[in-house]
Amino acid sequence: GAGVSQTPSNKVTEKGKYVELRCDPISGHTALYWYRQSLGQGPEFLIYFQGTGAADDSGLPNDRFFAVRPEGSVSTLKIQRTERGDSAVYLCASSPSQNSPLHFGNGTRLTVT
Amino acid sequence: DQQVKQNSPSLSVQEGRISILNCDYTNSMFDYFLWYKKYPAEGPTFLISISSIKDKNEDGRFTVFLNKSAKHLSLHIVPSQPGDSAVYFCAASAASGTYKYIFGTGTRLKVLA
Numbered sequence: 001g002a003g004v005s006q007t008p009s010n011k012v013t014e015k016g017k018y019v020e021l022r023c024d025p026i027s028g029h030t031a032l033y034w035y036r037q038s039l040g041q042g043p044e045f046l047i048y049f050q051g052t053g054a055a056d057d058s059g060l061p062n063d064r065f066f067a068v069r070p071e072g073s074v075s076t077l078k079i080q081r082t083e084r085g086d087s088a089v090y091l092c093a094s095s096p097s098q099n100s101p102l103h104f105g106n107g108t109r110l111t112v113t
Numbered sequence: 114d115q116q117v118k119q120n121s122p123s124l125s126v127q128e129g130r131i132s133i134l135n136c137d138y139t140n141s142m143f144d145y146f147l148w149y150k151k152y153p154a155e156g157p158t159f160l161i162s163i164s165s166i167k168d169k170n171e172d173g174r175f176t177v178f179l180n181k182s183a184k185h186l187s188l189h190i191v192p193s194q195p196g197d198s199a200v201y202f203c204a205a206s207a208a209s210g211t212y213k214y215i216f217g218t219g220t221r222l223k224v225l226a
Contacts (some may be wrong), residue, residue, distance in 0.1 A: 004156070042117075042202050042216035043157065046198070056213050091156055098212040099145055104156030 002026065004105035008091050012111045013082055021077040021108045025094030032075050033102060034067055035091040043091055049075060050098065082112045116140045117205050127225050132190040134220050136203035139184065143205040145210035147214070148177060149187045151200045160201075161188070193224045 003056075005024040013019050023034050035043035035109055045059040049069045057067070069075040079086055089109050093102035118132045118137045126132045134148075144165035148159035150153040163170040163177045163186065170177050176189045190197055 028138045033214070035216075040218070042119075042218045045213050045215065048213050050212075056212055059213070093156070099206065099208055101147055101159040102157075102214060103159065104149075106154065 004092055004094055004103055005045060005104035006090075006108050008108060009106065010109045010111075012113060015082060015084060015112055019079050019080055019082055019110065021079075021090050021110070023077070023092030023094075023105060024077045025042075025073065025075070025092070026096075026103055027073075029094035029096050029103070030072070031095045031098060031100070033093045033095075034075070034077050035093065037089045037107070044046055046077070079110075082110075084112045086110060087112045114142075115155070117203060117215045117217040119201075119203060119220050121220050122218070123221040125223045125225060126193045128195055129192045130224055132188075132193045132197065132224070134188040134190075134201050134203075134222065136186050136188075136217055137184060138162075138186075138205050140205070140207065140215075141184070142207040142209055143215075144208050145206045146179060146186050147204045148175075149202045149204065149216075150197075150217070151202065157202060176220070190222075193222075195224050195226050198222055198224045 007022045033048045034046040037043045047057045052072045064080045067077045089107040091107045093104040147162040148160045151157045161175045177188045200219045202219045204216045206214045
């Protein structure tokens, strides 16, 4: 079946612009996670949804970052006033329930120039 | 505060021999641990997991060992194959928390033919 799909696969934007990153989880998966991975580092937790609600957003670095999952399926990560330090690979993952292995997408590589 | 640590950034092993990847954690509330493999330009792929009620879990060539008193887990791959060359991440979560997974920084395994 289809895995986790992330679009776009690459995004180049100028400093100060707004970007949206999209994640289509595996059908039926109730849990959805966003992570950020910088070069040479492990995935860094950003936010976790259980259904439509954000169960834990403690990893969002500041108020420029926001994520939604309005219908409990597709999620969008939104970054306002992008900075060069936001450049990273943004990974989305879903799982059928809490405390189940995560299934990752291939990520969106964001480059802020 | 790095709650999950992989102190070896890289490891080289001869084909057919055993690969041992190590992971340490500091949070005693962690009770579910996973190993992921990552190839370049792809998302992490789930390999094997272990619950804190066990000290060993085996799946084919992959075995994970958990030592709760030492807060240490390891992944054994035997026999190692060239296709195992990838970056390996360990991750941990706590059922008493919000089920977010904390990842280590990864170990790059190179299996030499």
